[in-house]
Structure formats: structure tokens, C-alpha cells
Amino acid sequence: MQNAAIYIDGLTHNHAGEHALRGVSFSVQPGSLFGLIGADGAGKSTLFRILSTLLTPQSGHAEILGLDAHKQSKEIRRIIGYMPQKFSLYGDLTVFENLKFAARIVDINEKELPHTIQDLLAFSRLEPAQNRQAAKLSGGMKQKLALCCAMIRKPSILLLDEPTVGVDPVTRKDFWNMLAQLKARGCTTLVSTPYMDEAELCDQVALVHQGQLIGQGTPQELCAKLPGTLWKIQGYTSLHFAIHATPPQGILCLYPMGGDLHALAPQGMESAEVLSLVQTCCPKATKIQQANVRIEDVLLQALQAAEANS
């Protein structure tokens, strides 16, 4: 499709050892930050492997900037930066040497190299650590270095498969500031994440479940589409609530959210009624108010609904 940075149509892949995709279609607009969320084993990594030309899909079509992911893999590899879930850095090499190595593999202009590396070091704020061995970096610094390695060729498309797993909240914030800067420079990013606060920073979010897309939109659109009214219930202790307990009759979903409990109830139900229903399983619940819907609520509702249907 013209104009899309990434275009995927009816992508299907079902192979032992890979998580299956069953007819996935979507497109990513140039210069946008597109998030993929979903359960473990939903097929997100398989999608990344196809887009990065490491895997040939059994059927369907994937394009990056108009190039066919299957037939034009060489050209595609020149324009993408890919950070797999299990990236490899060389522990014995320093930060600087890792970048230099990554650059030599992709054969970038030797003259520009020092400048490019300095740029990336400044951008990632890894400058003070440039002579430290990669093995001696903290978890968050390793993720930043891996991102820099993926960016060494100044790709116009970044494919990031769960780049912030195991990273603390402060470093995650830094990392997403880096992604925002890249977006400002016009870079298109497809990123998967298990952190729902990160999904909210994306322009578009797609929900993947068992190899299929079960929702897509801006975070605001997805939140607005939640089927019902969301209530926040306090005064109970989240230590005593089990997610797989069946919600009381009349309540659509009930789950712990941080220190509170969230209840999704049909539109129009009064707060007093919601509270009394919730009290049948959580007697200590005392305080109720309408809650702001967030992407975490959207995904939980979608996953619980999908589980109930299967």
C-alpha cells in the first residue's frame, strides 16, 4: 500500500517452534510510534521476525516503505533497525567498541563513523560510560546500548521487540524520551511492550491475541470503546482478591489495579448497585468512584473476554 511505512496484509504463519500468526493486517503511518500489546505467545515476536526479514511468512504480505519483506530482504535490511528481545552485545568490548563493531557489520561510511558514534553516545547519555565493558553496564544501560546499535545506520524504521523488559521505571522513562526524540526526527517505530503505561505513549496501539488482531486505535479511542462503565473501588485490600475468581453476577470484569479494585459494569448501573454487588465477594469494599479508563483496563477486558470465549 502506498504511503504506509509498514504495511501488513493477511499475514499468516503457523510453524512448530514459532508463535502463530493468523491473518494479521494493519498499517503504520510514516513518522508514527506504533505499539503492539498482548499476551505472551500472541505472535508479536513472530511478526517482528517477519518484518525484519528473518522469517518467511507462509502466506500474506508484508511491506516496509513499499519494499516486499520476502522478495526485497536485502534492501529492507538497509533501512531498518531491529532490536530483538534477546539482543547480543559483546560483554568484553566497551560501549564504544560495541558501536564500532555494529557499524562495521552494516558497512557504514568509515569517515562518518566517529561522528555517528558520538551522536549516539550523546543521544543515549552513555558518553560517561563509553569506555566501560558492556558486561559491566546496568540492565537499563545495556538496553540503551542495544538501541544505539540498532540505530547505527540511522534507519528510517525501528523495530523494537520489548526493549524495556527488566528495566526500572526511571530508565524506562529515559528510554521512551529517546523514542520521542526519534519520532521528532521522523523515524517510524513499531514497538512491543508488556508495560501498559508505555502503550499509552504510542500514537496507535494494536492488541494481538493468539495470532490475531483484536483491537486497534489511538489509546484514547481504545479507552473510549471499553464496553461499560469503569469503577474504582477502595477500602478493600488487594492482597485478598484472585483474578480468576468469577465476578459477581451483573459485573462484567473485576480485577486488582494497584492498591484498588476495578469493576467494569454495564452502562447505566448506579454506583450503589455496583458497590453492593462487589461487596458480595469483597465485603470490605467501601468506597466507589468512577475510574479513568487506561490501556491496562482495555487489555485486561479484551483478554478476559477472549479467554471466556475460548
Added chain:
Amino acid sequence: MNTVFSIQTQGLTKKFGAFVAVDHIDVEVKRGEIYGFLGANGAGKTTAIRMLCGLLQPSSGAGTVAGFDILRETAKIRTRIGYMSQKFSLYPDLDVRENLALYMELYGIPKHSIEDQFTSAVERTGITEILDRRTGELPWGWQQKLSLACATAHIPEILFLDEPTGSVDPLSRRAFWDLIRAEAARGTTIFVTTHYMDEAEYCHRACFLVDGKVADLGTPPELKERHNVASLQEVFLAVAKQARRS
């Protein structure tokens, strides 16, 4: 033996050369408590856990775990604790039954109670239906449950969980926490590190480590009130501002 505290340390310190990874921490974890141990990457959490588990000799300070001295009685400590991390070590070519049996043997569970404890671990973690599956081919969520079964089959007094929910979706993380709560309800003390601050809210008390020192400690409501914020995520960001080292 101390009947109130499962873990107690005084001035626990670990230095690597001039670098002080863990700096005089005093920790008291009550029996049956879910204790969150939080901090940035590199704050010293894993080093502290390794000392508590008897895998690393402290540079100075003292402590007891399950009533045993962490300097001199590490062998006794190891039989009374369970440990599980995100990078759990299961044998991918063994089936689920074999993995669990292997762990039980390693923990030295007496022969006469092996069968009962095996059944109990399988039921508690809900892995009956996958017992004959090859471990390597299982989805991550199942491996995580098996891992928990392996870490708890010997009925440890204290369960150490070092980032147990790495890359897991919100629904599966909540399901995993149901299992953790059930363990705690049986009287097991839970010492857990996580980067998901919503999970920290499920702890009875949370301890924030900054640059190897205890920077704050309290119940989730206390912590939020003290920092005048609505979530532990914001507490984390506030506390982490004190950090000097990277």
C-alpha cells in the same frame, strides 16, 4: 529461633573493591509477609538477595534468615528457602514431571514424603495438565508456573522472587500474583523484587533501595501518603531522584 522475623539484618554491607554495592542495610521481614524490595537497576537488590540466600559472603554486618546466621549457617539456610527469578533454569529437554522431580531431589526432600509434596506442588500451581509435556515447548506462562512449583515443592519458609514476572501481560501477571498470595496465605514469607510498580502495591510493605541504602520503607498507603502521590510508580520516581551513581 526468632518467631516474629523471617529475615533480619544489621548493617549488611557488600563491597566490590572501592564500590559499595550494598551499604549498611537493616531489614526486618515478618513471618508470612509479602515484602517488596524495589529499586533501580544497579541499586544493589540482587547483591542483597545473594547474601541473604547464602550465595555471597557479606563484607560486613550480620543477619539471620529463617533463624540461621547468614555468615556461618548458609547450608541450613539454603534448605529452608526457595528462589525463583525471571531467568529461571529449567531443563528444556526434560518433561515437566522430570523437572519438578529433579528439583525435589536437589532439595533433598526425604523419600517418604516426595510423592505427597509432588502432588501438593502440582495442585497448588495448577500444572496437572502439562505434566507430560516437554518443558522447552511450553509457553512462558506455563514455564513460570513450573518454576514456581520447583521453587516451592520443598515447602520453603521464605520464597525469594527476583523479578519473577519479566515480560508478562497484565492478565498473566495478576494470575501469577494469585499464586504468590496463596503461598503467603500458607505462611510462606515472600521477598520479591519487581519493576512493575502495580505489583509493588500488592505487597504488605515495600522497601526502596537507592545506591545500596534503604531510602524508604512502609506499607503502600503509608509510602504514597508520605510522598503525597497517588501511586508507587510516582514514589519510585521521587525516591530515585536521590540516586548519585549510575
